[in-house]
Amino acid sequence: MEQLSIALYWAALVTTGISALCYIGYAFGVRTAIGRMATNAGNVTMTAAVSQRMSESVAAVGVFAGRLATFLLTVSLAARWSAAGRPPYTNMWEFTVAFAWGISLAYVLFERRYRQRTLGAFVLPVAFGILLVASLFPDRVSPLIPALQNDNVLALHVGAMILSYSAFSVAFGATAMQLLQGAERRFARLPRASTLDQIAYRAVLAGFPLLALGLLLGAYWGNSAWGRYWGWDPKETSALVTWLIFAAYLHVRNLAGWKGKRSAWVVIVGFMAVIFTFYGVNLWISGLHSYAGV
Amino acid sequence: MAKAGTSASARGRVDTDLWWDPFRLLWQLFTSVRFAFALTGGLALAGLFGTLIPQVPIPMRGNDVAVQAWVEFQQGKFGMFTGAMDRLGLFSVFTSWWFRAAMGVLVVSVTVCTANRLPPTLRNVFRPRERVPENYFERARSRTHAAEPLDADRLARALRRRRYAVRQSGEDGATYLFADRFPWAGLATFVSHLGLILILAGVVVSLLLTSEAQLLIPEGTAKVYGKLDDPNFMLVQVLDTVEGRDPQGNIIDYHTDLAVFRNGQELCRGRSTVNTPLTCEGFRFHQSMFSPNAARLLVKDAATGRTLYDETLVLGDMLPLPNVRVRDAVTGEVLYDDFLPLTDTLEGGQLGVLTLPQRDLTLLAGVKPDDASGKSWTLLVFQIGAAASAGAPVQARIPEGGVVTAGGLEFEFAALGGALATVLTDLPGARSALVQMPRDRAGRPYVLLAGAGDAPVLLTEGHSQLIDGRRYTFEGQRDIAGITVKRDPGSKIIWIAGGLMLLGLLGTFYLPRRRLWVRIRPDGTAFAGIAEPTVDFRREMARIARDTGGSLPPDEGEEED
Structure with missing residues (x-):
């Protein structure tokens, strides 16, 4: 099962890459040569190329590959769970693969809900990048240290954090697209900035309560395992900072009327905090969550 | 979280004629969204400092000599800036006076903001405006129009099926419907803010009332928690402490079997593991450390055989x-x-x-x-x-x-x-x-x-x-359990507050709150309403109108891209 989970991860890496490329091609209307004719007329060689915009079928390939990648990652994580006999969230490889799974799942749900395929051009590359990062970490199943031996809370706490970060990743993709698009609608093929602003907002609405839940479950677990619900450990502090940034985003957007570019930059900063919490703290700063390192 | 407010205070404006009234100025400041944003940003920045800059380890806090030595050690990393960073409290961000002061201001700000928004929200929920000006049907952000006069009773029934509370009135040949769905969801934002305030209150209770001690207890021995005249005085005995390893040598288990006594009476007996502390008389006994580093030493008088010393x-x-x-x-x-x-x-x-x-x-x-x-x-x-x-x-x-x-x-x-x-x-x-x-x-x-x-x-x-004339014997190496004895009355407040905050967030974001006004006249039926910005209310209105026999322009109800 362990080997199966690793093999499926590699398959998902490839399919996510294909999906990301297809989405990018579709979103930016890359022209492609579909035919080439050559003829010899005496001493003259004539070549004609015919090109057209990447069609809906390319987008369909992207959609299929994206969903296939989500499926492969789901089975990979399930196989990992089965092989390890505990939730697959206990080292950097497992976190990272689960994060990529969460992003691709969140993207599939948002694409189904809002029918904006071009969003994949900004979200799927994030998932692909995360999967590439996973290849840098050891992929072997290791025994669970005593502090992590709480399967239910482990699954809920880390699961909530991963899903919230995944939703924020979708918000980041939509926001990056929004900033690129601008109020003047630079790219006809991409959705309007206001639509992207709404998608980002809804993604934050999904991620924000999940992050609150994850923090509370972490506090509950910390209270059991370490005897305190909060200890300003770098990982928990960084997650709280992320929560505060998105809390600020929701308040300035809803109460101060910040929309468009200004609120978009808050989302970008929030996503940077997600990445810092996820990788920066684990790889460069020691703390009580250091066992979750490489 | 509530929708955009319209009061001057909610927008953070400070009236120029208030400069002489410090209380109103403070009220204006604490209800300012910009101030809350700046405060939240400042706390986030402080959190970032506290994450990136090494912090004085918890066991050293309160020991000036140890802290000074630790700070001197940091000079290798921060050089000439070390002293200034120490004076600014950057090595102890979360216990610094300025961080605690900022947290206090945050509590005040959240409380004042909540209090400020409560009366208008209560009015809005319990005494809603059932009639709107006529021109509202032409300028509402979410609105639609059916070409024919719809049947008011049928429309009311359709709305009730969708969980709206409907009130009907008439005037000058027109029929007006006011429909409200989940109006009390507007209070959810107060529940989440109340939860946040209670979390911070729980932290204060924890800081003030927590009893805690770290006991290093060698296997087979007991240590005292509290003082003899303390009603919480207890004797904690470690019966057995275990570090379990798998065949590859990986540590897979720590647990300690404990017995707790008071006044010679056994209060509790049980096992404490890393994730499941023993709970007894409101105290929790956490397995916080294991070490094989204890030695049992016995000293006897050689002549009489009397034991003079027996300690682990x-x-x-x-x-x-x-x-x-x-x-x-x-x-x-x-x-x-x-x-x-x-x-x-x-x-x-x-x-x-x-x-x-x-x-x-x-x-x-x-x-x-x-x-x-x-x-x-x-x-x-x-x-x-x-x-x-x-x-x-x-x-x-x-x-x-x-x-x-x-x-x-x-x-x-x-x-x-x-x-x-x-x-x-x-x-x-x-x-x-x-x-x-x-x-x-x-x-x-x-x-x-x-x-x-x-x-x-x-x-x-x-x-x-x-x-x-004394016989010294090394009886052997023994294991030690580190047991943290703790009673924290603040933690219960935290769980209740956390639950409230989550409920409030879910209610705010996910309860489909709607408010709809309908005007039925012989020349047609006009719909106008407000809903959370995450829903396409115009589309919903169009669906309701169609369900009750209304005909709408062909593009109505189509979602924007």
Whole structure:
């Protein structure tokens, strides 16, 4: 099962890459040569190329590959769970693969809900990048240290954090697209900035309560395992900072009327905090969550 | 979280005629969204500092000497900025006065904001505006229009099926419907803010009322929690403490079996693991540490057999333990090859006696760190008394890993290990005794006792040494459990507050709150309403109109891209 989970991860890496490329091609209307004719007329060689915009079928390939990648990652994580006999969230490889799974799942749900395929051009590359990062970490199943031996809370706490970060990743993709698009609608093929602003907002609405839940479950677990619900450990502090940034985003957007570019930059900063919490703290700063390192 | 407010205070404006009224100015400040944003941003930045900059370890806090030493150590990383950073509290961000003050201001700000928005929200929920101006049907953000007058009763029934509360009125030949769905969801934002305030209140309760102690209890012994006159006085006994490993040597389990007594009565008995502390009389007994570093020492009067001392000693210190090899420089014969226990202190180093019986030679040998960092050490060897063998007195300085020849002998400082140790002031026959527990080459622990008698004595497990009429016995190595005893009345508040906050967030974001006004006239039916910005209310209105027989323009109800 362990080997199966690793093999499926590699398959998902490839399919996510294909999906990301297809989405990018579709979103930016890359022209492609579909035919080439050559003829010899005496001493003259004539070549004609015919090109057209990447069609809906390319987008369909992207959609299929994206969903296939989500499926492969789901089975990979399930196989990992089965092989390890505990939730697959206990080292950097497992976190990272689960994060990529969460992003691709969140993207599939948002694409189904809002029918904006071009969003994949900004979200799927994030998932692909995360999967590439996973290849840098050891992929072997290791025994669970005593502090992590709480399967239910482990699954809920880390699961909530991963899903919230995944939703924020979708918000980041939509926001990056929004900033690129601008109020003047630079790219006809991409959705309007206001639509992207709404998608980002809804993604934050999904991620924000999940992050609150994850923090509370972490506090509950910390209270059991370490005897305190909060200890300003770098990982928990960084997650709280992320929560505060998105809390600020929701308040300035809803109460101060910040929309468009200004609120978009808050989302970008929030996503940077997600990445810092996820990788920066684990790889460069020691703390009580250091066992979750490489 | 509520929708965009319209009051001046909610927008953070400060009226110019309020400059003379400090309370109103403060009210304006605390209800300002910009101020809340700046405060939240400041706290996030402080959190980032606290994450990126090393913080004084918790066990050192309150110990000025230890903290100062730790800060000095940081100079290697932060150089000339270390002092300024220390004065700014950047090494203890979360316990600094300015961080606590900012948290206090945040509590006040959230409370004031909540109080400020409560009355209008209550009015809006319980006394909603049932009629809107006529022109609202032409300018509402979410609105639609059916070409024909719809049947008011049928429309009301359709709305009720969708969980709207409907009120109907009429005027000047027109019928008006006011439909409200989940109006109380507007209060959810107060529930989440109340939860946040209660979380911070719970933290304050924890800070003020938590009882906590860290007990290091060797297996088979007990330690006291509290003072004798304290009603919480308890005796905590460790019956068994275990570090479990799998066949590959990975640690897979820590647990301790405990018994808790008060006034001679057993209160509780049970197992504490890392994730499931033992709970007893409102206290939690957490397995916070495990160590195999304790030694049981027994002292008896040799004449009477009476036990004078029987303790399991926690060996919390670590002394340097050099691995020394001595060979004959000519023949290469190995004269000594072992770890050399050091029992005395001299000029910042540790000193021991190195005896070479083959040469009838007694040397003093010791180690000294080369600098304050303690990263590299030097072995020093001196000869005391007259040398039995010919040649100059032995004197050598040997770097770690190095070999030096002196007095016809070749000294090698092979490696530097460590010996667990503690100092006793209550050991019979010794004013102050140093107890070390090194391990021999086979990994068996033994005790080196200095301070009882003229010379240090070596005690192997189960064997005794007679010193000045007392028999000293090393009964063996024991395990120690670190047990954190804690009662935190704030934690219950935290869980209730956290639940409230989550409920509030879900209610705010996910309860499909709607408010709809409908005007039915012979020339058609107009719909206008408000909903959370995350829903396409115009589309919903169109669906309701169609369900009740209305015909709408063909593009109505289509979602925007």
